[in-house]
Structure formats: structure tokens, C-alpha cells
Amino acid sequence: MNDFAHVDFWEMIIRATAAFVIILSVTRFLGKKQLSHLTFFNYVTGITIGSIAADIAGETETPFFNGVVSIVWWSVLTILVGFIALKSTKVRILLDGEPTILIKRGKIMKQALYSSRLNLDDLSMMLRENNVFSTKDVNYAILEPDGRLSVLMKEAQQQVTKADMNIAPRKFVYLPSEIIADGKIVYKNLKELNLTEVWVHNELKKHGIRSVEEVLYAEIQQDGSLFIDKC
Numbered sequence: 001m002n003d004f005a006h007v008d009f010w011e012m013i014i015r016a017t018a019a020f021v022i023i024l025s026v027t028r029f030l031g032k033k034q035l036s037h038l039t040f041f042n043y044v045t046g047i048t049i050g051s052i053a054a055d056i057a058g059e060t061e062t063p064f065f066n067g068v069v070s071i072v073w074w075s076v077l078t079i080l081v082g083f084i085a086l087k088s089t090k091v092r093i094l095l096d097g098e099p100t101i102l103i104k105r106g107k108i109m110k111q112a113l114y115s116s117r118l119n120l121d122d123l124s125m126m127l128r129e130n131n132v133f134s135t136k137d138v139n140y141a142i143l144e145p146d147g148r149l150s151v152l153m154k155e156a157q158q159q160v161t162k163a164d165m166n167i168a169p170r171k172f173v174y175l176p177s178e179i180i181a182d183g184k185i186v187y188k189n190l191k192e193l194n195l196t197e198v199w200v201h202n203e204l205k206k207h208g209i210r211s212v213e214e215v216l217y218a219e220i221q222q223d224g225s226l227f228i229d230k231c
Helices: 009-030 040-058 064-087 089-096 110-115 120-129 187-192 197-206
Strands: 100-104 138-143 149-153 177-181 215-220 226-230
Touching (some): 009 064, 040 064, 064 089, 100 110, 120 138, 120 149, 187 197
Antiparallel strands (some): 100 138, 138 149, 177 215, 215 226
């Protein structure tokens, strides 16, 4: 109770706010690869940075500037190692590892399975996560450096494509994007798609809509048509 009574409220608010700003800046600086935890190294780095930020925010015994220096230096080391790995294949393999073939041409590679510290139950579970319920349907299964399993089905189990059926694919004109959200035009997407506000209003008129405010959501489809959901 005595410790609780002596908590410096404003100091904790300031430390927590500063830690929040620092961690936000660091994550933006480190880039999307770090945020997506593509490898175990990225994952550990993210956890460590988060732990240091937590100490800055909640531990009054931790000198504030010491914590800031730790986060900044850890981030610099992460970027430096990432740069070296970008230039050196050997370093990249050392840090990130390599994909491991667990099933090759329909046959389970026992040695690869054991070296990856996996058993048959683990393999079955990972296959089920890929909507595969029988190993006999698998041609290749590859364990990626981030721990995910990539599966290539046997020819007979692969989905039929339009090319297989000699069906001409629809013409791809636009990347499906939102044009109107909550009754407001998304001008950023219009600009990227080289479309104008006049075009939007003309399309709405074709659907009997007089005002943008009447539309909850509108999305341009890949063939140039407009999907509209009214308010």
C-alpha cells in the first residue's frame, strides 16, 4: 500500500507517453519486414524492443534516457544486421535459415522432419491448417523460415483453372478499390486510378443515385463496373 501511495502519477504518464512515441517511431523506422515477423530473428527483435519500451514506461527504477539509448542502439543493430544480410547470402542463411523440404514428391522426408524438431502429428496439423487432410494428396511440403508450411498439391488434386478449361479470362482493367466510404469520395484512390469525380457521379446516376451521401460503400471492380451499397 505504501508503494502504491508513493507512485508519481505524472511521471508514469510522461514515461508511458514517451515510450509510446518511441516505439511507434522505431517500428516505422525498422520497416514492414520487422513488423510482419518474417523470421525468428525479426520476432525476437520485436519482443526485445517491446520489453525495453515496457521497462521505460513502467519501471521507475530504470533511468529513462538509459532505456531510450538501449532501444535506439538495438534498432541500429537490427538495421545493420539486416543490411549485411541483404548483401551477404551466407549471413542471411545464418540469421533467417533456409526453407526445408518436409515432403518431396509425395514422400515424407524423415530426416528433414526430425532436424526441424517436428513429429508426424505436427506435420499433419500444419497440413490441416492448409486445408490438406491427407498426405497422399501432397506433392511437396516446404517449411518456410518463419515456421509456415507451403504446400504444392499433386496434379490430380490441384484446382482447375480457366486456362485448363480454355475459358477466356475477364479483362483486368482496375485493381478493386473503394471509391466511396461512409458517403464520402475517396479521392486518393480516384487519383491512383486516373478517375474523376465527374465519372463517379455519372456512374451513380446510372444506378439512380443522385448524391454521394446516399452511398455507404462503393467499390470499383476489375472490369470497371461499380459495386454500390446504399446507406
